[in-house]
Amino acid sequence: MRTVTVALGERSYDVLIGSGLLAAVGERTRDAAGGRSAVVITDSNVAPLYAPAVAASLAGAGYVAHVATFPAGEPHKTLATVADLFDQVFALPTPPERTTVVVALGGGVAGDIAGFLAATLLRGVPFVQVPTSLLAMVDSSVGGKTGVDHAAGKNLIGAFHQPRGVFIDTDTLATLPPVEMASGLAECIKHGIIRDASLLAWIEQHAPALAAGDRDALGELIARNVAIKAAVVAADEREGGVRAHLNYGHTIGHAIEAVAGLRGGADTGDYLRHGHCVALGMVAAGRIAVARGLLGESDARRVESILAAVNLPVRLAGLNGAELLGIMRRDKKVLAGAIRFVLPDRALGRAAVFADVSDAEILDAIACLS
Ligand SMILES: NC(=O)c1ccc[n+]([C@@H]2O[C@H](COP(=O)([O-])OP(=O)(O)OC[C@H]3O[C@@H](n4cnc5c(N)ncnc54)[C@H](O)[C@@H]3O)[C@@H](O)[C@H]2O)c1
DSSP: OEEEEEOOGGGOEEEEEETTGGGGHHHHHHHHHOOSEEEEEEETTHHHHHHHHHHHHHHHTTOEEEEEEEOOSGGGOSHHHHHHHHHHHHTSSSOOOTTOEEEEEESHHHHHHHHHHHHHGGGOOOEEEEEOSHHIIIIITSSOEEEEEETTEEEEEEEEOOOSEEEEEGGGGGGSOHHHHHHHHHHHHHHHHHHOHHHHHHHHHHHHHHHTTOHHHHHHHHHHHHHHHHHHHHHOTTSSSGGGGGGTTHHHHHHHHHHHTTTTOTTTTOSOOHHHHHHHHHHHHHHHHHHTTSSOHHHHHHHHHHHHHTTOOOOOTTOOHHHHHHHHHTSTTEETTEEOEEEEOSSTTOEEEESOOOHHHHHHHHHTTO
16 A cells, blocks of 8 residues: 655645555544544445445444435536535434544545535534545545535635545546546646656556556556645645646636536536546647747647547637637636636746736637647
8 A cells, every 4th residue: 555645734644545445444534533423425426336335434443424425427516516415414313513524435526525515514524535536536635625616617616625534445446437537647647747757758658558447557656646746735735836736737628628518418428527628728738838938849749649648638629719718717717817827837847837828829729729
C-alpha cells in the first residue's frame, strides 16, 4: 500500500492507495475520524457494486452504518439532490450527531455532493473519501473542494471542507467503464503539463498499458498524481495562488461542458465527460500558448497525441466561440472582468496564470478545435 500525506497542519490527512482497501474502510475511518455512526453517500451505479462491502466494513469496526443514494451523473449534482439526501439522513433510525462520519463513495460527483453535505450537516461533520473513479482518485477526492452545480454554471455553490482521510481501493477500477477511465486520464495529463514533464513522458510511454487497465501502471499513476495534487493543495489550500494552476484546460473546458456536454444524449451514455471537455480545453489553451510563444508547436502537438493515445477527444466540430466566451465570463475564475487563463510557462511541466488573454486569442483557439 502507498501513502501520500496532505500536509495542512492540524487538518492534515493521509491518502491510502492499494488493492483490497474497501474491506478496511471501517477500521481506517475509525482511526481517522472516530465517531459512532456513519452514513455512506453514493450514487445509483456504485451503490450495488460497493456500498454493501463498505457498510459491512463500517459495521465491523463498530459503526452504526447507513447508506443514502442519489441518481448517478453530473445532471444530479444539484442542491435538489443534496436536499433529498438531507431528507434521507434525517429520516434514518439513528439521527445524525456532530460526530457522525459521512463516507463519500463513488466518483467525483458523489465526492463533491457528500463533501458538501458533510460541510453543512449540523454545521459540519467529519467525512472521508472512498473514490471509485480514476478522476476522483487522482483529483477530486483530495483537496477539500466540495459543492454542486447551478443552472448558472458548474460548481457555483460549495464549501472548502477537508476529508479526514482518503481510501483508494484500486480494485474498484475493474468495473469503471473505459470512457470514464479516459476522463480521469485527462486530469493526469493536466498534472504533467502544469507540474511534471516526466509524468507526461511516463504517461506517453505507458498509454497502451493504462488504456488496457494494467493494475501496476494504474497504481503508480494514481500515487504520482495524488502526490502532485497533495503538494499543490498543501502550498495553497484556498486557491490564492498556485492551486489555480489545477484549472489548466478548465476555463474553456467548463464552457464546452456547459454547451456540448450532453450533446449525444445522456440516455445513450454517448456524451462528453468532464475529462473529455478538459482535454479539449487543454488543446485550446495549448493553442493560445503557442500563439503567445509560450509553448513550441511540437510540444502542443505532442500533448494532443498523448490525449488521443488514451482515447480523449482533441477536436469537436460545431462549437460556437461567442457562446463559449459568454459562459466563460460567468466562471468563478473571472476576476474584475478578466478571464484568468492558466497556460504552460515556456515549457511543459510548468504553468502560470495570465489575466490578459484577449477575446480574439480565445476565439482563435476555439476555432482550432474544429
Ligand atoms: N472537488 C474537486 O476538487 C474536483 C476536481 C475535479 C473534478 N471534480 C468534479 O468531479 C466530477 C467528475 O467526476 P467523475 O468523472 O468521477 O464523475 P462521476 O462521479 O459521475 O462518475 C462517473 C461515472 O462512473 C460511475 N462510477 C464511478 N466509479 C465506478 C466504478 N468503480 N465502477 C463503475 N462505475 C463507476 C459513476 O456512477 C458515474 O456514472 C465533476 O462534477 C467535477 O466537477 C471535482
